[in-house]
Amino acid sequence: MAVTDTQAREARAANIIAFVRAADQEPLPPPMATTGIVGWLRQNLFSTPANVALTIFAVLFLAWLIPPMVKFLFIDAVWSGNDRDACLVTAERPVVGACWGFVRERFAFFMYGFYPISQRWRVDVFFALLAVGIFWMLNLRAPRRDLGAIYFFIVLPIVSFILLRGWPLVGLPVVDTANWGGMLVTIVVATVGIVFSLPIGVLLALGRRSKMPAVRLFSVIFIEFVRGVPLITVLFMASVMLPLFVPDNWQPDKLLRALVGVAMFAAAYMAEVVRAGLQAIPRGQYEGAMAVGLGYWQMMGLIVLPQALRITIPNIVNSYISLFKDTTLVFIVGIFDFLRTIEAARIDPKWATPVTSPTGYAFAALFYFICCYGMSRYARNMEIRLAKGHRR
């Protein structure tokens, strides 16, 4: 603050030496090199010679990677067309990028597989019901989330089964699961895995921490066995060994076998996630529950599990992400999932061009990335939310 005349006069009047400042000098602005864009660049990118080299290297890498990708996916892309001629190299179009016309034309196939065209509204209704269930479960501010859980874990599976499989009594013709395909199958496999793995996983986790030796032994063997082998062998077991183990006249459906395999596999991993949550609950909670006279199931259901599941939500969602990625493996035992429809469409002679495969894979990557990234963002938000409660 500048020294005003009045202040100076007052100072003189108070017999204070005039050339000594009575007020603080205003601070100088920070040097240009440490503020603004220049400062940011200097601190973050060019602080040392090694850092400069790293920056140049990284920028070169990005320049090598990004522009060709953008060029292929957007600039040179063909956006429409009816068959392979649209995406072939011709004299007037020497460079062809992604063939999006192919994805557009086969989109219904990618979505429904061989589901009869007249019945595809049933799949759409299923997707809508599922979306409602997911929103209800995931949105913490949604009303009556207890009803949401009943809807998601009990009502939805039954309704979806009737809707997708068909029930002639209510006028829905039966659609054999061999005709299901595409995203429908991927989402059905993932949803069945999600819906069944959590309750079974909770039971296995409780079993592993149980005081009954037989129960504990069974849980440990099941969990360690399934976690010790690759999913493919579990799927092989479900698809070639399961039919041997059941009576001859009851041959389980091919999709059902894969579902059993995926659900078992996911449940074993879920059990370990839940067990970690159970271990994080302090002993006092168990003892408190016992002290007020609750039985085992009341103690678990009312006191321990609500807290344990709450703190493991991020890990549960993470294991759902790997489950979602693992659904692609049903492809190997001959189920027509989304990735399989891409594989089938990309080698179809009608669309066979050099750019068809990359386009198909880019589309598949987009689908899986959106689903998985969405889930991982949700898990991270949950983590931050839960941390807030602890910080207070």
Next chain:
Amino acid sequence: MSVTGAMEKPKVSPLYDPRVRSVAYQVLLCAIIIFFAYSAVHNAAENLAKAKIASGFDFWNNTAGFDISQSLIEYSTVSTYGRAFWVGLLNTLLVAALGIVLATILGFVIGIMRLSKNWVVSRVAGGYVELIRNLPLLLQLLFWYNAVLKALPEMRDSFNLPWGSFLNNRGLFIPQPIGTDGFGLVWIALLVGLIGSFLFRSWAKKRQEKTGQQAPVFLVSLALIVGLPIVVFLARGMPLEFVYPERGRFNIRGGIEVLPEFVALLFGLVIYTAAFIAEVVRAGILAVSHGQTEAAYSLGLRPGPTLRLVVIPQAMRVIVPPLTSQYLNLTKNSSLAVAIGYPDLVQIFTGTVLNQTGQAVEVVAITMAVYLSISIATSLFMNWYNARIALVER
């Protein structure tokens, strides 16, 4: 107040006695398991008899009659199924071992890059991790195999790489080193170097504990392990020859042929697992509290020794357990080879052998047993390592 009344055992019906209940539950569980096991075995025997499929492991010594595109041991169509099993197992172990080494290197680089103060570098690493972790491995494998390696030029227009290597859609062809007379000495020198560096390390440690003086362990080990074999190699007059791949019109002779399936699988596994390892490494380094670094600086350690002597030993304690489980995941994920046709254990055994013999139970059981033993061996090692490096508290 009847104190004695409290001491008496309260009379409860056996229905509410926890011990009786617990026994009853366990008996029930065992009964259910035995029932299912019995009916499964019974049905399986009946179904197998009906389908006229033999059971037992007699097929092990029968002639396989199919060819395998890559084998580390001698194998031909007249070899037995047992031989085919070993070929598949070795192929699995080969891709897993190479994958683990490469994924560890790439993963550590990416993980450290992600912690870098350099904005561009950390963003590149972050983008890599987010992208790769959110795409299914199978999709990545199919992409590398079908969209990248199969799109390479034909044999005639192969890419010429340095040192007489070729790359085309039939694979990668590299020169084969063959040790001539006296190359065995180099191996001996390597062995001597390894033993020597181990002895030097323990001597240096003992001396440091006694006197506090440090010895240049790293440099001496490097000289012993790398330098000694090179010196021997040069002294013997470089007893090594290369057989270069020679390109014909349709075929390439000589050299080592690396299958495109192998390259695609290795690429896919390394890139996928490295993203997870990067996260493990980042979490491990962040887990070492900043106070440790500050304390080391205030004791006068420079940044290099601080990292080497203070931060990394503590970070490793956090890193190693999840790192081992990533190694295990990589090994198990190598079974996805079946999708692109690399002859690993699953492709050979649960694919071809299962189709030929029809003995699903035995074949799947053997395959699972192999993966289970790998898992158990790894977790035993992990427990041993954990016990060794665990914090020793007073």
